[in-house]
Amino acid sequence: MSDQSKRTAADATSDVADSATDSGSNPQQLVDHFFRHEYAQLVASLTKRLGIRHWELVEDVVQTALQRALSHWALHGIPENPAGWLRRVAFNQALDVLRREARQQQLDDSINGQLQNAIDHEFRDDELQDDLLRMMFVCCDPEVPPESQIALALRTLCGFGHHEIARALLTTDASIAKRISRARQRLHDAEIDPSVMQPGDVQQRLSHVQSVVYLLFNEGYSSSISDRLIREELCEEAVRLALVLAEHPLTAGSESAALLALLLFHAARLDARMDDSGAMLLLKEQDRSSWDQRLIAEALGWFRRAGQGGAVTRYHAEAWIAAEHCRASSMEETDWERIAKGYDLLCSLAPSPVHELNRAIAIGHRDGPQTGDLETARAALDQAWHLAPTQAEKELICRKRDAL
Numbered sequence: 213m214s215d216q217s218k219r220t221a222a223d224a225t226s227d228v229a230d231s232a233t234d235s236g237s238n239p240q241q242l243v244d245h246f247f248r249h250e251y252a253q254l255v256a257s258l259t260k261r262l263g264i265r266h267w268e269l270v271e272d273v274v275q276t277a278l279q280r281a282l283s284h285w286a287l288h289g290i291p292e293n294p295a296g297w298l299r300r301v302a303f304n305q306a307l308d309v310l311r312r313e314a315r316q317q318q319l320d321d322s323i324n325g326q327l328q329n330a331i332d333h334e335f336r337d338d339e340l341q342d343d344l345l346r347m348m349f350v351c352c353d354p355e356v357p358p359e360s361q362i363a364l365a366l367r368t369l370c371g372f373g374h375h376e377i378a379r380a381l382l383t384t385d386a387s388i389a390k391r392i393s394r395a396r397q398r399l400h401d402a403e404i405d406p407s408v409m410q411p412g413d414v415q416q417r418l419s420h421v422q423s424v425v426y427l428l429f430n431e432g433y434s435s436s437i438s439d440r441l442i443r444e445e446l447c448e449e450a451v452r453l454a455l456v457l458a459e460h461p462l463t464a465g466s467e468s469a470a471l472l473a474l475l476l477f478h479a480a481r482l483d484a485r486m487d488d489s490g491a492m493l494l495l496k497e498q499d500r501s502s503w504d505q506r507l508i509a510e511a512l513g514w515f516r517r518a519g520q521g522g523a524v525t526r527y528h529a530e531a532w533i534a535a536e537h538c539r540a541s542s543m544e545e546t547d548w549e550r551i552a553k554g555y556d557l558l559c560s561l562a563p564s565p566v567h568e569l570n571r572a573i574a575i576g577h578r579d580g581p582q583t584g585d586l587e588t589a590r591a592a593l594d595q596a597w598h599l600a601p602t603q604a605e606k607e608l609i610c611r612k613r614d615a616l
Contacts, residue, residue, distance in 0.1 A: 259350075277302035467528075529557040
């Protein structure tokens with residue numbers, strides 16, 4: 213990755229890192245921060261070296277390392293290099309478990325040296341990004357059913373719980389648990405080697421990996437956790453992963469650029485989505501001066517790259533719509549005609565009731581509300597209030613209903 217790319221990556225994903233640093237001596241906040249930053253890379257690098265058969269062990273030791281960090285840092289202070297501390301604890305614990313297994317199975321003592329070499333090798337920071345990219349594509353291996361690929365990736369690389377994944381994929385917690393278990397078993401039975409990735413494999417699975425990144429951002433932008441509407445750390449992680457896809461020679465291209473542009477457009481408006489009391493703000497209520505113009509400029513640059521050849525995808529259509537909102541200085545100056553056309557394109561590329569609803573809203577802004585059915589609107593808002601997962605969304609729905 214070029215120096216310019218590294219600078220862009222740091223700029224585009226710096227907000228959560230700054231907040232973690234600002235937390236100072238608060239171990240809980242710092243552990244939460246490093247959970248999102250280190251979890252995926254630790255899982256990816258350890259699984260690459262130790263193999264698919266040790267996948268669950270890897271997840272266990274990474275989780276344990278984070279739990280130890282919380283108690284150890286609270287007692288002894290935060291170490292100078294928290295990321296390195298987490299890596300060393302997770303790696304050493306994996307090594308201890310495998311050594312015990314080796315002794316129990318009376319395997320050759322040379323396995324200890326092999327494992328130690330593998331563990332030490334993982335501290336080369338220049339390989340961590342490639343390990344993460346490789347593991348993203350392992351999760352989307354054809355051996356895994358399509359409906360399970362996204363669930364497995366969200367669990368393995370993003371640390372999502374079953375409930376978070378179920379909400380993102382519109383299914384049940386039990387269904388997600390089964391999907392993940394079966395996916396791991398298929399990869400194990402097929403003896404998939406996570407250290408091997410061919411260019412053809414990458415192209416075949418790229419769209420699935422992009423979907424994972426997209427859903428990760430969506431969960432951060434509108435969280436399933438009842439007391440947190442926005443989870444900035446998830447949005448930041450999604451932007452970081454999208455940047456990996458947009459910059460890496462094997463995954464760069466029009467679609468990856470469009471995805472990154474879309475996420476940056478939305479990330480630029482995160483700070484304006486809630487007021488000081490935690491209430492959700494409508495688009496017309498947001499302080500547009502607080503939108504991050506630096507991120508908008510970055511998004512526009514990637515959007516231009518997305519238009520330089522390649523197929524038009526849903527990410528292009530959504531980025532177009534987001535760009536129109538970002539370039540408008542007010543609701544009154546928004547070009548709703550262009551936004552409605554963007555939704556026309558999106559609905560043709562990715563038919564969805566949600567997209568149709570947003571298209572109807574855009575048309576309503578374009579043509580006016582005079583043809584609306586107020587009683588139906590009230591009933592729909594009442595039902596939406598009961599279904600809303602967060603208190604902030606419930607309060608917003610109440611305000612919308614009162615406005616009728």
